[in-house]
Amino acid sequence: MPRRIRQRAAAGVLGKFLTRRSRGRCELCSGKDDLRIHELPPFPEEPDPDNTLLACARCRTWLEAGKIEPIEARFLSTAAWSDLPSVRDAARRLLEAIPGGDPWVQDAIEATDWT
Numbered sequence: 662m663p664r665r666i667r668q669r670a671a672a673g674v675l676g677k678f679l680t681r682r683s684r685g686r687c688e689l690c691s692g693k694d695d696l697r698i699h700e701l702p703p704f705p706e707e708p709d710p711d712n713t714l715l716a717c718a719r720c721r722t723w724l725e726a727g728k729i730e731p732i733e734a735r736f737l738s739t740a741a742w743s744d745l746p747s748v749r750d751a752a753r754r755l756l757e758a759i760p761g762g763d764p765w766v767q768d769a770i771e772a773t774d775w776t
């Protein structure tokens with residue numbers, strides 16, 4: 662199955678790239694727990710670093726569930742200012758999942774809008 666082999670090879674290169682970019686830490690919270698590649702929808706044909714981030718177990722769970730623990734989420738106000746589009750995009754998705762509209766959440770969501 663050549664397609665599968667090609668995808669795995671691409672993921673390997675991407676994984677190395679992301680590990681270097683992230684310095685081996687979650688690109689959202691700097692955690693080190695079970696880091697894996699997380700691709701944001703919509704999924705492109707080829708893996709795209711601008712659409713992908715290295716994320717720890719907690720952040721991946723939050724991204725997949727669209728539900729987060731606001732009390733643990735203050736790191737998102739830093740991630741919102743990342744110069745990486747995928748990190749800002751992921752931070753925004755998580756910030757928008759926080760109910761209540763705290764002022765720091767609104768400020769952080771606005772921060773993700775810079776280009």
Ligand SMILES: [Zn+2]
Nearest residue numbers: 687690717720
């Ligand atoms: Zn994390």
